[in-house]
Amino acid sequence: MSAHLIRISEVFSSYTREILEILAAEKVKRLGSEYYLFQTEHAERITNSPAARFIRWHIPVEHSWPCNPEKMDGFIEKAAQTIYYKFESLNPQTMLVGQLDPSSTKRYYKALASNFRGRALQVFEFPERAPKAAEDQNSSRKTLFCMLGKEGLFCGMASPKESNGFYPGGTKYISQNAEDTISRAGAKVAEALHYLGMFRPDLPEGSHWLELGASPGGMTSELLKRNYRVTAIDRAPLDARLNAYKALTFLRDDVSEFIPPRGARYDAILSDMNGPPRQAIAHVTRLTDFLNPGGIVIFTLKTTGAESIPEIDSLEKEVLEIAEKAGLTFVARTHLTYNRQEFTLFFEKA
Known part of the structure; x- marks a missing residue:
């Protein structure tokens, strides 16, 4: 005992x-x-x-x-x-x-x-x-x-x-300045990147991120502040404050219809999309051919509709199976400060 x-x-x-x-x-x-x-x-x-x-x-x-x-x-x-x-x-x-x-x-x-x-x-x-x-x-x-x-x-x-964290109690709490914050999702990805530091080095500045379901741009803003390049996809517009960033490419398009341009390569894929998790991970895995070897995927597993531990367990297992078939290796999973009833999953491309 x-x-x-x-x-x-x-x-x-x-x-x-x-x-x-x-x-x-x-x-x-x-x-x-x-x-x-x-x-x-x-x-x-x-x-x-x-x-x-x-x-x-x-x-x-x-x-x-x-x-x-x-x-x-x-x-x-x-x-x-x-x-x-x-x-x-x-x-x-x-x-x-x-x-x-x-x-x-x-x-x-x-x-x-x-x-x-x-x-x-x-x-x-x-x-x-x-x-x-x-x-x-x-x-x-x-x-x-x-x-x-x-x-x-x-x-x-x-x-x-x-x-499960560098800090006592878990990952580092990321405070937000209401005047500069586009959405709470910015703190979510900041905390996610901090957590990922337990498993691998940070991506270098200039790395290219593909963000699926980016609107209104909270996560986009955080990535740009870290001097990453970002290709953001969403049917809804991004916050106008992001227009000044030259490292941002925004395509107002449906993620399901997005086809990367010839020669496009990404170092990371970020998905915080709403909707059924199986559909969301399918959008991610469809695009992993354009992810560089060793590239990372940060995926929010939404559990809306699951009402018990066995249901959530089954949902996550399906998502992991889909990711594994696409050549993604599961790295870790955690619940972040700004997560609601959802989990953040981390993968790496072999």
């Missing part, structure tokens, strides 16, 4: 009981707004079961201190010394701290998490080559992740790939 901490996004709260049943979870305790602490004899199901797609982030809990930190004298020093003695011999590449309730307007725990990490780093005395930022981590090497809240402190060792 081992203890685990998982995060299930609020949008999937209606599936929580079923997810925990699949995991054979016992002694379940809810922490913060989206976290669940439990014990199970089937830890493998966290990453290999129909429930896995709903688990946004997770760690094995190897140290827990149930308490109210606000009422504990010397909490930071006691906690820092304790985790040093428990984890120093395991040689974590770094130590990161997150909040169990990051949406809380109370600033106390944000400050406490920062101060606790600062003191713990002093105690551990990590070498100069240790990662200075979350994104600098080796995604396959174990990190000491700690989660902190009014319920106490919960820590465990996992690599970013194993936990």
Whole structure:
């Protein structure tokens, strides 16, 4: 029996009981707004079961201190010394701290998490080559992740790939400036690219993206800001603010009728299209002949109409089969901050 901490996004709260049943979870305790602490004899199901797609982030809990930190004298020093003695011999590449309730307007725990990490780093005395930022981590090497809240402190060792994110709690939150934002989809693709960094290097500037279903241009804008070239396809127009970008080619056309011009090659395909997922992935795979070897596909799997975990599981399996037949290798899948009841899937062309 081992203890685990998982995060299930609020949008999937209606599936929580079923997810925990699949995991054979016992002694379940809810922490913060989206976290669940439990014990199970089937830890493998966290990453290999129909429930896995709903688990946004997770760690094995190897140290827990149930308490109210606000009422504990010397909490930071006691906690820092304790985790040093428990984890120093395991040689974590770094130590990161997150909040169990990051949406809380109370600033106390944000400050406490920062101060606790600062003191713990002093105690551990990590070498100069240790990662200075979350994104600098080796995604396959174990990190000491700690989660902190009014319920106490919960820590465990996992690599970013194993936990499903560089940051405690998952991928990096991308804030949006309302004045400059075309749509929330811009933050979605920014977070997706950040997540993909766990598995492969970023595409170099000047890489050519084919974006299917681009209107109104939120994702298009984010790609252009990263100095990528973009060919965007949609029957609806793009936001007029994108007209100034010379690296943008916009074709007001139906994706199903789009035929790339002779000699066209792309380094990546991005699809956030609405509609049936089987139809959307068929549009993507039809165009993979124009995708360079090693090119990537970022695909939003919409689950509208699926009302149970088995239905969603079946839907994703069909999409993966279609992609595999077209020569796409499945890389990863996750639920992003700006995803609704949908998942972001990542593929690579062999």
